[in-house]
Amino acid sequence: MTPAVELREVAVHFGRTVALHGLDLSVAPGETLALLGPSGSGKSTALKAVAGFFRPTAGRVLLGGRDVTDLPPNRRGLGVVVQSYALFPHMKVSDNVAFGLRARRTPRRIVAERVAEVLSLVGMSGFRDRYPRQLSGGQQQRVAIARALAIRPPVLLLDEPLSALDAALREEMVAELLRLRSELPDTAIVYVTHDQGEVLALADRIAVMRDARLVEVGPTSALYHRPAESFTASFLGASNLLPVEVVDAGTVRLGELRLAASSAGLPPGEPVALGVRPHRVGVREYSGAGLAARLVAVQWRGTGFRLDLELELGHRLRAEVPAVDGLSVGSRVDVSIPDACPLVRVA
Amino acid sequence: MRRLLWLLPPVAVLVVFFGYPLALVLHQSFVGDDGFVGLANWEAVLASAEFRRALVRTALLAVAATAGCLVLGVFLALVIAFAPFPGVRAISRLVDVVLAFPSFLIALAFTFLYGSAGVLNAALASGACLTLLLCMNEFGIVLFVGAKDVITSPMLVYTKAIVTFDYPAACVVAVVNVVFSGALYALHRWVFAKGRAVLLWTRRSRAVAIALFAVLFTVVVVAPLAMIVLASVAGSWNGVLPSNLTGEHLASAVSGDAVASAVVSAQTAVIAALTAVVLGTWLALGPAKAPAGVRRVLDAAAHLPLAVPSVVVGLGLLVAFSRSPLLLNGTRWIVLVAHLVILLPFTFSVVSAAQRRVDPLPAAVAESLGASALHVLWRVRVPVLLPAMSASASLGLALSMGEVGATIMLYPPDWRTLPVSVFALTDRGQVFAASASTVLLLGTTLAGLVALGLVRPRAAER
Numbered sequence: 055m056t057p058a059v060e061l062r063e064v065a066v067h068f069g070r071t072v073a074l075h076g077l078d079l080s081v082a083p084g085e086t087l088a089l090l091g092p093s094g095s096g097k098s099t100a101l102k103a104v105a106g107f108f109r110p111t112a113g114r115v116l117l118g119g120r121d122v123t124d125l126p127p128n129r130r131g132l133g134v135v136v137q138s139y140a141l142f143p144h145m146k147v148s149d150n151v152a153f154g155l156r157a158r159r160t161p162r163r164i165v166a167e168r169v170a171e172v173l174s175l176v177g178m179s180g181f182r183d184r185y186p187r188q189l190s191g192g193q194q195q196r197v198a199i200a201r202a203l204a205i206r207p208p209v210l211l212l213d214e215p216l217s218a219l220d221a222a223l224r225e226e227m228v229a230e231l232l233r234l235r236s237e238l239p240d241t242a243i244v245y246v247t248h249d250q251g252e253v254l255a256l257a258d259r260i261a262v263m264r265d266a267r268l269v270e271v272g273p274t275s276a277l278y279h280r281p282a283e284s285f286t287a288s289f290l291g292a293s294n295l296l297p298v299e300v301v302d303a304g305t306v307r308l309g310e311l312r313l314a315a316s317s318a319g320l321p322p323g324e325p326v327a328l329g330v331r332p333h334r335v336g337v338r339e340y341s342g343a344g345l346a347a348r349l350v351a352v353q354w355r356g357t358g359f360r361l362d363l364e365l366e367l368g369h370r371l372r373a374e375v376p377a378v379d380g381l382s383v384g385s386r387v388d389v390s391i392p393d394a395c396p397l398v399r400v401a
Numbered sequence: 402m403r404r405l406l407w408l409l410p411p412v413a414v415l416v417v418f419f420g421y422p423l424a425l426v427l428h429q430s431f432v433g434d435d436g437f438v439g440l441a442n443w444e445a446v447l448a449s450a451e452f453r454r455a456l457v458r459t460a461l462l463a464v465a466a467t468a469g470c471l472v473l474g475v476f477l478a479l480v481i482a483f484a485p486f487p488g489v490r491a492i493s494r495l496v497d498v499v500l501a502f503p504s505f506l507i508a509l510a511f512t513f514l515y516g517s518a519g520v521l522n523a524a525l526a527s528g529a530c531l532t533l534l535l536c537m538n539e540f541g542i543v544l545f546v547g548a549k550d551v552i553t554s555p556m557l558v559y560t561k562a563i564v565t566f567d568y569p570a571a572c573v574v575a576v577v578n579v580v581f582s583g584a585l586y587a588l589h590r591w592v593f594a595k596g597r598a599v600l601l602w603t604r605r606s607r608a609v610a611i612a613l614f615a616v617l618f619t620v621v622v623v624a625p626l627a628m629i630v631l632a633s634v635a636g637s638w639n640g641v642l643p644s645n646l647t648g649e650h651l652a653s654a655v656s657g658d659a660v661a662s663a664v665v666s667a668q669t670a671v672i673a674a675l676t677a678v679v680l681g682t683w684l685a686l687g688p689a690k691a692p693a694g695v696r697r698v699l700d701a702a703a704h705l706p707l708a709v710p711s712v713v714v715g716l717g718l719l720v721a722f723s724r725s726p727l728l729l730n731g732t733r734w735i736v737l738v739a740h741l742v743i744l745l746p747f748t749f750s751v752v753s754a755a756q757r758r759v760d761p762l763p764a765a766v767a768e769s770l771g772a773s774a775l776h777v778l779w780r781v782r783v784p785v786l787l788p789a790m791s792a793s794a795s796l797g798l799a800l801s802m803g804e805v806g807a808t809i810m811l812y813p814p815d816w817r818t819l820p821v822s823v824f825a826l827t828d829r830g831q832v833f834a835a836s837a838s839t840v841l842l843l844g845t846t847l848a849g850l851v852a853l854g855l856v857r858p859r860a861a862e863r
Contacts, residue, residue, distance in 0.1 A: 106768075134765075134770075142780075157770055157771045
């Protein structure tokens with residue numbers, strides 16, 4: 055199948071600054087690919103190169119198999135939603151949504167129908183005569199999505215669309231996006247974010263980026279459960295990274311503790327770490343049965359507790375536990391780590 | 402390169418009506434009555450004590466005016482910004498109106514206020530107050546207070562070109578003035594760009610700030626305006642306050658010649674301000690995607706007329722357009738062009754400052770939705786700038802209504818603006834009639850500003 059979006063060795067330089075190193079990526083029709091990474095990782099740059107907001111220094115951008123590298127944004131036929139929504143402040147909601155259709159000289163009757171249709175899709179039918187400044191952040195975000203969808207784009211580019219919203223509204227909008235997603239089965243979505251929660255909920259595949267480079271790309275579940283890179287493990291799921299020695303193909307050693315972990319696929323001799331999710335770390339009063347550690351800090355998180363621990367082996371570790379009965383800051387504790395945690399390459 | 406091509410029209414206006422005349426002024430400074438004479442004009446002018454005195458005086462006035470403006474202007478602006486109070490918008494509008502005040506009438510107002518028979522004679526020397534208002538390129542004030550005693554370089558340009566018809570010498574002085582102003586302007590830009598301007602705002606009580614504001618505002622803005630209004634109804638003024646109050650001056654100001662001049666002023670201001678807003682916006686929007694170097698050059702070029710005294714603008718236009726192929730001298734067009742050249746840097750400055758603050762993403766998103774660059778310009782970029790364009794139109798209108806430096810060198814008999822008429826009256830000693838005409842001028846300007854003010858919030862709301 056021809057990819058809806060394809061980047062071939064796309065690089066972007068601003069003077070001497072490299073904003074994006076040669077990036078290879080493709081997105082299938084109907085697929086949602088998330089570009090995940092911290093600020094400055096190059097994810098928004100990649101998206102803007104696809105949108106045509108600037109021309110790549112090197113490489114090619116293809117949409118539906120057609121090379122659009124040299125085409126201006128208005129000839130790419132994409133829907134774009136940006137972090138600030140970029141609604142036109144002097145236009146009413148309906149005019150904002152109709153903008154793309156009118157720019158394409160769509161007949162008035164069809165414009166009216168389509169505007170009503172997409173406003174209904176995003177639940178904003180009652181707001182068509184309002185100006186953007188009369189809307190909340192979440193409502194503006196819906197209008198921005200409606201505006202992008204109005205032109206029936208084969209590809210929707212979403213650049214941190216929820217980052218300006220508060221936590222509660224963000225969760226609500228994730229649910230809305232999921233619903234939208236199911237109603238647009240043929241639309242490819244490129245979703246840029248630094249929020250792993252949004253990514254896990256929305257993306258079919260994730261491309262993890264760091265320092266203007268692609269670190270790793272793969273299906274969401276696989277990347278979460280079996281990351282190959284330490285950066286992916288720590289950024290996606292906040293894994294603890296514990297340096298270990300490979301004993302054999304199925305065993306590693308952490309201090310005196312032997313753990314089952316598959317080192318298949320890892321180059322021999324390369325430094326590796328065990329990626330341990332905080333919720334998989336066990337903590338109990340010291341009895342000498344596990345790895346000895348000292349409890350450094352306790353944070354109550356509502357549904358449980360976050361513990362900062364210092365292993366006597368010399369590493370720091372974070373754990374998330376439902377209760378802290380009998381544990382206090384400064385006390386000595388036993389830490390247990392389950393088998394089958396992923397082994398990752400240390401960058 | 403193609404992106405820059407569409408900037409040709411406003412750039413051509415700058416080149417033809419500002420660059421070319423200035424170049425001719427430079428050329429003329431090397432030419433005598435009987436042809437090319439090399440540096441002879443320069444040697445003669447630079448050797449004259451009169452010129453050196455003018456230059457030193459101009460520099461001193463500029464320094465003093467800058468210091469005065471820093472103290473007064475910054476304080477007034479900070480109070481308006483950080484300690485707003487009811488009526489602050491009306492006060493801001495009043496400050497706008499002062500721009501329409503022909504500058505030489507500020508001298509008249511201050512003479513009534515602080516002069517030998519003045520209201521506040523005691524402590525404040527009128528010279529000190531005048532100094533605060535004089536700036537390097539100021540012409541009108543100096544013209545009124547007397548060319549004999551306070552010759553500055555813009556005044557010298559006027560005297561040499563219009564009084565003694567010594568064009569080459571006028572050109573030499575004009576070139577020196579431009580270089581001098583240009584250097585100061587470059588220094589200002591450098592300081593601005595490097596962020597060396599340091600603004601300190603010590604926390605004072607709101608009441609003290611507003612009280613001090615009221616005193617300064619009264620002294621600098623309200624009092625001169627009040628003096629002009631009082632003078633317009635004065636039968637005579639021999640003491641602290643006028644006597645024999647009469648409505649005669651105002652009655653004759655709203656009939657006959659003064660009204661004709663007011664109509665000319667209004668037409669000139671509207672045409673020049675609107676054209677300047679269009680060209681200024683054009684220049685501000687044009688280089689958005691151009692390389693930084695091109696943007697800097699265009700920015701400097703568009704601001705350049707700001708550094709040139711209006712009297713030099715007038716001289717340049719006289720030199721350039723008093724002959725074929727474009728004979729404008731003696732027509733109303735030369736006045737309109739002069740006003741346009743004078744207003745353009747102001748309108749450009751206001752719109753480009755707003756343009757720099759505009760989020761570029763809506764335009765980018767509009768383009769991604771399939772809109773052509775022209776469609777995005779017309780439907781997204783320009784509407785967002787409407788409030789700034791409206792503000793720049795107000796500024797242009799007020800400045801044009803009060804412009805006298807270039808106009809007095811260029812106006813044809815059938816296109817006499819109100820400030821020129823006011824100056825003619827004051828020159829003949831009819832200061833009360835002049836004051837009445839000034840009230841008419843201020844009234845006309847205020848009406849224009851109020852009309853634009855009504856448009857502005859609507860533009861911002863859209």
